[in-house]
Structure formats: structure tokens, C-alpha cells
Amino acid sequence: MSEPVISAKDLSIDYRIGRDWMQAVRSVDLSINPLQIHGLVGESGSGKSTIALAMIRHLARNARISEGRILFGERDLRQLRQREIEDIWGNQITLVPQNTMDSLNPSLRISRQMTEVTRRHSSVSATEAYEHAADALRSVQIADPEQVLSRYPHQLSGGMMQRVMIAMALSTRPRLVVLDEPTTALDVTTQAVILDLLRDLIKEEQAAALYVSHDLGTVAQLCDYVTVLYAGEIMESAPVDELFSQPRHPYTIGLLSCLPSTAEEQESRLTTISGVAAALGARSSSCVFADRCPLATAQCRTSKPPLEDTGDHRNVRCWRWREIAAGTITPFEPTARNITSSAPRHSRVLQVREISKRFDDSRVLPSLVNRRTSGVQAVRDVSLAVDTRSTFGLVGESGSGKTSLARSLLALVEADTGSIELRGEPISLTLKRRDRATLQNLRTVFQNPDDSLNPYRTVGQTISRTLRKLSAEPLGAKAARERVKELLRAVGLTDDYYHRRPAFLSGGEKQRVAIARAFAPAPALVIADEPTSSLDVSVQAVILNLLKDLRAAEGASYVVISHDLEVVSYLSDHIAVMYLGEIVEQGANKDVIHFPSHPYTEALLSAAPTPDPAVRHRPIALSGEVPSPRNRPPGCPFQTRCPRKIGTVCETDAPPVRTNEDGHEIRCHYTFEELESMQSKGPPTPPQEKTEQRLQRAENK
């Protein structure tokens, strides 16, 4: 076997908190072989980004490497002088960061930012450097590099900027590329294209890569070898196929089984890992995972297991891995207790007809010079119905208008036209005109509990306030307290949370409080906008189970909004897919997931990365990016990217709404039958989009 490109030996990293140094990463050994894409997976706080950046000797100001060596070829990176490491950075080691928008300098042109690297590391002329940058952009499939080079970052879309970053990172033929969650901020369909590009380019350039991610789906699709981190320590590392098919560490097994999937049975519960991640620095001489491990024994709590090399290129840190590998014990049994599902009744809790919402750019000072008004049509003629005791799932990428729709339903923004009926009664589109009963029956759970809970109120105050304000009958202080405690127990929190403030709660606990608050006045419908997207997967599973339990117990209905198809599909009876403010397809969950008809739904489903390396599928590549809602294409909104575009009819005429006998509905010029027969012939080939068009759109953003 050849020498590794880079390897960390016994690496420990501390963070300064106040005056103390806390150990965040403990004795990590990590080697990346040539041509290998090495995945580093973990939840937030596991230290994955810290390790990745420390390995290329880039540390936050309040961090230090307390121990260990980092060998890059023959050299120990820790021993190099600043000047020497600068010669390596950007040249032999490069980074593709997470947040591309902020990772490019907003006030410099792309050309300047790209040529800077080449000119720093080789003695080329300005013209040569420019040509080199243009070639690099061509290699990431940018058809008109000169145009892109002349632009500023804000003139490019997220996907385009990430291509620029990738082009820049690979332009110097590096030996190692660090990919720090490179697609987390991107939409699913863009992510699919970028991952494809990354995989091909890394192999082509014969580089090695360290891929940092929390997303097991993309890891399965991209990596050759995976290291799983928990609380700053390596739990397990293995070649990707073995890790996903025969995980040996209880934490890995837990992580893999708590993911919702579209194949999941609707009635089953997700596996959850109980407890919360160990706090920084609080690592004793026990196994760091012992507190949350269902298999923990006395030994696990008194002595730390070593990272054992089990031969076969695998390592695992568990006292009981042999039993797990042999199949004699299983940490996370599929839970026997199923969710009691109540059959949806055929009455409507919510009926929405032709809601539209447009945001105009307002000007503070009316100007004599510029009177042109522009705006965004965020929601366009949306009609939907939610059955009593059912869940309506709404999926869409950024800019699809799903949040604007939710806010219109809640009257947080006032819809321009349309009507809403709640339990058969028409309700106002204006918040001020909604009566108490409407407010009581229509509650919401926001995406980010950090922002939606008042930090100065205790949990009890927060929930009882909503309860007392919205209850039909006046509620005494004592009765309110009892009901709040009941609610806290319903969301799995003990009574002593009553007096806590949000600052002392974890992200998952905060979201439970937000859910308890939503359910406090016994609403008929709860609208949850991305209820789990700010949470780690192990916490997400807990919240998803909770939402299912509460629906049964409280008899409520949901509208669940998410960009995550798995989450929506796990919770919902009915699914609607939004694109540029319109619902392009809706129908029963199984119909939409298993028989997607609209070309956009088809592409969206194919783009979702499956957390299983055995299913390495090539997603349907959509050309270009989601157009800005500011500049909505005429005709069918999807025509600029549609791989099954018919021709001019799509550009001129709005597609008709087609409904089949199952109540499955699409907006497309093709019929259900035509789409089905085309799909049976295999995935579409993407039309080559004209660069001018794409740039035109970028410009109009």
C-alpha cells in the first residue's frame, strides 16, 4: 500500500473557554491515502471541522493543537514556518468551504480572486493566469468562463459560486482537497450536480480529499472510506461499503437507523439515540458514548475502550464490537411500539383556494427619477386541502415559496387574493381580523427555536402565556400550570423544565418546548415550517416521532414544510411539491413518492442522496439553477430547466392542471400517461442550456 497523502497522529485540540483550555478533540489518528475520498462524519460539536482544518494547520484564534503530529508527505506541518505553510496552502492543499456566499470576497471580481492563487504559486503572467482560471472554470462545466470571471460574487447564484470555489481549489492540481460541508447550503438538485462534479474532478486530478459532513446520504454517495466522530473522538472507521452494511459501533448503528427514508413504513417509529451529546471538556475515563449507549456495561463506564485495529482496514472504539459484529447483540432494536395511526376522516380541516402573494420592492422616498416597480411573486394560485387528522407535506427548494405560503396561511403576511377556510368556516387573510378561536386552532412551530422562544421567559411562562391567552374559557393559574406540565410530559420533558430558561436547553429540548407551546391551546391545525432542519439527525428522529405521537394523542392535523423529502415523506399523508410559487404536483404520499409524474418531482426525488453506497445512482441533472422569482420564466415556470421540455408551448402557455382518478394532480403540458411512458424508457437527457440565458438570469438576480 502506498504512503498516505496526509496523516494525523495522536492529534489533540483544545479550545479556550474563559481562562481554561478545554479539550475538544482527543488523540485522533487519521490517514488519507492517495486517490481516496475520506469522509469525516459527525453531529454538531463532534469536532469534525476542527479536525479537518487543524490537519491543514488552520485553527481558530481560540484553539490550539496541544499534541500530535501532522505528516504531509515527509514533513510535519506543525513544524513548518509560516512562510513554508503558505507555500503549501492554495497549492498542494486546498479548501472548498461550506458557506460559499461569504467565502468569496464581496468586493473583488472573480477573475482577481482566481488569478491570485495561480500568481502566488507560480511565476506566470497576468494573461496566463487569466487563461488558467478560464480553463479551470471550463472544467467545472461553466460554458462561458469570461463572463463569470468578470463578475462579482453577488452576481452569481449559490451553485455557480460553489463551482468557482471548486474550480479554484482544483486549479493548482493539489494533492489534498478539504471539502468542508461543500453542499450543505445548496438545494438538493444543485447538490446532486455539484457532488457529481466533485467526484469526477477529484479522480481526474488524482487528488485525495477529506470530506467533512453531517449528512450520511452524501457521504455514502461520495466517499471511499469513512471515519465516524463523536464528541471529539473517533468511534469507528471503515471502507464506505462495510461501514454502511455492517457498522460495528453502537453510535454508527444508531446514526444510520435514525434517518427517515422515503421507503420507511409510515406506521413505524424512527430509532432514536436518547440523551444529549457529552459537553466539551467533560470527558472522563469512560467511553464518551456510554451515557447514550443502550449496550453500555459497567466496563464502558469505568474504562475507555481503545481504538482497535480489527484488520480488514477497519477500526472501532467499543468494548463490545465483537459481539455486535457476530450479531449476538444489537444496540437499536426496531421499536416494537408502533404509532397508533388514526385514519384520516374525510372532513376538511383546511381548505385553501387560489392564494397568491406578491412582495413589491417598496421605496422609502418616492423618487421622481425611478418609478419602475419590481417585485417577487412568491405564491401563485395555490389551492390545497388538508383532511382532519392528517398531515399535509409541502416540499420545495429555496425560492419555491413554501415559507411564504405558510406565512400567508398564518396571516403573518397578508395574501393578496384567495380564500382560506378553517374547519369549514372562512377566515380572514389579515391577522388583526382573525378571532380568538381562529388563533387557537391554527398554531405554528418555527424552524429555529433559538429565535422563537423569548430568552427571558421560563419554559412555563412561555407555554402558559399562549395557553391562557387563547383558551376558550378563562383558565386559573393553577389549572394552567397543571396543563403546562401535562404538555411538557407529552413532549417528553420532565416537570422541572417548567422553571428553566431557553439558554439552559439544548436545541432539541427547545424545539420540544416550541412544539408544546403550539399544542397548548389544543389547536385543530399546526403548521410546522422546517421543524427539524436546525437539528442533528439523532435529535431530528426524536422530534419526528414526537410529532407523530402528538398527532394521534391530540387529534390535530399538520402542514409540514421542508426542503427534505425524507422528512416530509415520513410524516405526511399527502404531499405537495412547490416550484417558483406554484404547486406543480400533489397527491397521496405513496403516489407522489413512488410514482412521481411531474418532471421536477422526478428530478427532485432522484437528486436526494441515499444513505446507502450500494445504491449509487446518477441523479437527473437539471440544467442551470432555480430562476430568481423576480424573473419568473413565462409559460411553465420549470421550462428553463425541464429535461422533458416539449418546445415552444412550454415557453408560451401556462400548463393545465391535470387530475387523475386518485386525486393526484400535476401542472404539465404532458398527460399522466405520456409522462409514465417516457419514464419507463429511462431518465431524460438534459438539454444543453444556453450560457447566455443562464448568465442573463444570474444578472437579473
Place this chain on the structure above:
Amino acid sequence: MTRYLIRRLFTLALTLLVTSFIIFALTNLLPGDVARLVLGRDASDTAIENFEQRFGLDRPPLVQYAQWLGGFITADWGRSYTAGSPAVRSLVLGRLGNSMRLAGTTLLIVIPLSLLLGVLASLREGSWTDSIISVASLSVVGLPEFVTGIVLINVFALQLGWFPASTYISNNMPFGEWMRLLTLPALTASLAITGYVTRMTRASMLEELKKPYVRTATLKGIPYRRVIFAHALRNALLPTIAVIALSIGWLMGGLVVIENVFNFPGIGSLLVTAVTQKNLPVLQAISVLIVFFYAFANLISDLLFALLNPRIRLS
């Protein structure tokens, strides 16, 4: 961008029009009969009448305003009430030249000094250097400029005798002499402004240094100095420019105090004289000029902001 510029110029004109009206209204609201105030209690009725006729004070206020405004636009700023009735315009513009020299020198000190100190403090965040710069800039911000002025005069003029304590400007003064005259007043004004600008530079540099693009630049292998000056500082300048523009506005007002401390013949000291003499035409002219400079400095800062920020420039 052109549209933006036109819009901004339009707002500037509007601001000046509104403030000119307010200034005119306020100065005419001063209690008492202007002519009597100027000529004294013992002046004869005929003298008062003559005075009022001569300066148009017998006409209705709105007509007076219209004439004054019309005159102002056509470079006839009226005549001073003082003996000999010199033209206000040449009187004020002569003094304005001196004040501009003082303000210019001040900015030449303030801008490089505060940028340097601000960047230094941000790079050494939390260190002794940072603390010293922060404490020093906060303390000079807190000191009124007549105090710093008097201290400077005491030390550098009276004790050491390096600079003159008071200002005499003669025609065709050599450059070196000018510098000697300007040093102490400019230093006084600088001390008051440098603190603000330094703190703003430090704060916005700290913010920029935390942004991911600085990491991108660092990991390109670019030398640290270049990362700081070519990448971070460029963006950190944006909010700093606004603060500098505000200080220029402040400077025009602050000159009133400083010029009096140093007996400097600029518009500040002229303004004080005009007030004591109830010399309304001079008072009005200077007030409009101060407003103009304030608004103009803001316009320039907005244009610079747009020039340095492609997001605004290209929209």
C-alpha cells in the same frame, strides 16, 4: 449608478432648500427689532428707518426670504450690517479658505492615523496594544476640544514655544509658516475625531476578519499582510467612510470652538462675531455653508461607499 447620482444630487438640493428656509426663519424669529439691536438703543427713528430700507427689512418676511434665496443662488449674498457694509460673500469666502485649510490638515492627520491604529488594535485584539489604543481613543473622545486646545497651547506654545499660541495670517505666507500656524488647531480637532474613527475601524476590521473569505484568502497561501490590506481592510473601510463623513460634518461645527480658542480667522470665529453683532446676513450665509458641507460630505461618503461596494454600484 448615474440614476443614483442624480437622485442623490436632487436630495442634496432639497436638503439645502429646506434648511435654508429653517435658518432664515429662525434668524428672523430672534426677539427684538433687528435694526435697533444693531444700531443700539439710542439710535434715531430715521436711522432705523434708513437701515431697514437699506437692508430690505421693511418688506414682508416671505419676500425677504425669496430675495435672500435668489441672491444666494446668484452669488449675491447681501451686505454685512457692520461698518462699511462689506459684501458678505467675499468676507465669508475669504474666511472659508482658511477654515478649509484647517479642516484639510485635520483630515490628513485623522485618516491615516486612525486607520493605522484601528487596524493595529483589531489585529492585536485583547492584547496590551489593543487596550492602550482603546483606552486612549475613548479618553480623547470624551475631552471637549477647548480643553485639549488649551492644554496643547499651554505645552507646545507657551512652555515649549514650538508653535504660535494665536494665529496671524498675512498675505503670501510661505507654506512652512502655514504649517506652523495650522499644527496646533488641526491637532486639537484631530484628537476629537481620531477616537471615533479608530474605534469604528477596529470594530469593522474585527467583523471582517471573522468572515470566511478571509480564511479563503489565507488558505490561498497569500501572505498575511496582503490578506489584511488587500482583502479585509477594503471591506472594513465601508462603514469607516461613513463615520469619517459624519466627522467632517462635526468638524465644520467644531471649528467654531477651536477657531476661537486659537483666535484663528476662519468661518467659526466669524460666526461667533456675527452672532454677537446680530449680523444676520453673515450668520445666515455661514449656517447655510455649514449645512452644505455636512450634506456634501455625506454625499461623497455615499458615493465612495457605492464605488467600493459592487453590490450598490452595479444595481
